[in-house]
Amino acid sequence: MHSIALVAYPQFQSLSLSLGSVFECANLLQGEALYEFHLVSESGGPVPSSLGFSVHTTPIRAEGYDTLIISGYLDFRLPESSLQDLVKAASAQSRRLASLCMGIFVLAEAGLLEKRRVTTHWLHAPAFRKRYPDIALEEDKLFVVDGQIWTGAGMNAGIDLALAMVEEDFGRDLARRVARKLVMSERRGSEHSQLSALLELDPKSDRIQLALGYARENLREDLSVEALAAVARLSPRQFSRVFREETGKTPAKAIESLRLEAARLMMESGRHPVEVVAKETGFGDRERMRQAFLRAFGKPPQAMRNEFSRNDS
Numbered sequence: 001m002h003s004i005a006l007v008a009y010p011q012f013q014s015l016s017l018s019l020g021s022v023f024e025c026a027n028l029l030q031g032e033a034l035y036e037f038h039l040v041s042e043s044g045g046p047v048p049s050s051l052g053f054s055v056h057t058t059p060i061r062a063e064g065y066d067t068l069i070i071s072g073y074l075d076f077r078l079p080e081s082s083l084q085d086l087v088k089a090a091s092a093q094s095r096r097l098a099s100l101c102m103g104i105f106v107l108a109e110a111g112l113l114e115k116r117r118v119t120t121h122w123l124h125a126p127a128f129r130k131r132y133p134d135i136a137l138e139e140d141k142l143f144v145v146d147g148q149i150w151t152g153a154g155m156n157a158g159i160d161l162a163l164a165m166v167e168e169d170f171g172r173d174l175a176r177r178v179a180r181k182l183v184m185s186e187r188r189g190s191e192h193s194q195l196s197a198l199l200e201l202d203p204k205s206d207r208i209q210l211a212l213g214y215a216r217e218n219l220r221e222d223l224s225v226e227a228l229a230a231v232a233r234l235s236p237r238q239f240s241r242v243f244r245e246e247t248g249k250t251p252a253k254a255i256e257s258l259r260l261e262a263a264r265l266m267m268e269s270g271r272h273p274v275e276v277v278a279k280e281t282g283f284g285d286r287e288r289m290r291q292a293f294l295r296a297f298g299k300p301p302q303a304m305r306n307e308f309s310r311n312d313s
Contacts, residue, residue, distance in 0.1 A: 119144040
């Protein structure tokens with residue numbers, strides 16, 4: 001059985017607790033106890049969360065766990081030295097060591113991230129880079145796995161991180177079944193960007209949201225203004241006007257952003273030829289996709305794939 005310990009400390013972000021549901025569902029769906037979940041702290045007992053309620057914890061055990069996960073704060077603060085010492089001691093006996101959001105500062109202060117690739121919430125990336133200039137921070141990644149060290153971005157990324165752990169431990173099929181049980185619309189991998197194109201567009205009305213949702217699920221199809229207007233049940237002229245008012249972009253620019261996001265993920269995964277990526281994401285041909293990548297990222301698709309492969313090796 002795999003032991004999972006989530007480290008809590010005063011004012012820890014309460015959303016950190018949600019990742020426990022991933023391991024709970026894995027046990028339920030498999031029909032056996034694959035994981036035991038522990039909520040731990042420095043000295044045990046009640047620990048207040050960011051929402052004001054307290055959770056009961058047990059003391060961090062010196063013999064470690066299979067996986068030790070450090071929860072995060074909402075605001076910037078440095079961890080107490082006593083917590084750093086406990087985590088450092090327990091990590092030496094643990095197979096995996098993980099952090100969520102600002103929990104990465106605990107690992108960094110404890111000296112556990114030397115020569116590691118890591119990530120954290122984009123909002124705290126500047127402070128992290130300033131304090132630890134020698135640690136390789138990949139601030140656009142949802143989570144990063146580098147050997148024993150797993151680091152996640154914002155709190156919602158904790159579920160994605162936990163699903164990746166289930167996949168590593170018991171296979172892709174169980175991880176997929178857990179995601180379905182949790183009614184997740186998609187399973188996001190480590191290469192997934194923290195900020196999605198759809199979130200950045202932030203449409204206000206149901207009709208524009210419907211059109212963008214349709215576009216994201218049908219990137220290979222005709223996504224002209226006329227086609228999207230039909231989905232939104234508006235005239236093309238009205239659709240274009242409302243779309244620009246709500247998102248600040250033309251429909252064509254927005255669709256290109258969605259296609260770029262999907263193509264970037266496919267390129268970084270390294271599993272598909274460039275021609276296939278261009279076709280699947282609606283660019284049609286590799287040259288059209290190449291030009292879009294140069295405009296958006298300043299480099300061609302193959303260069304991004306090569307960079308990711310070097311970092312992952």
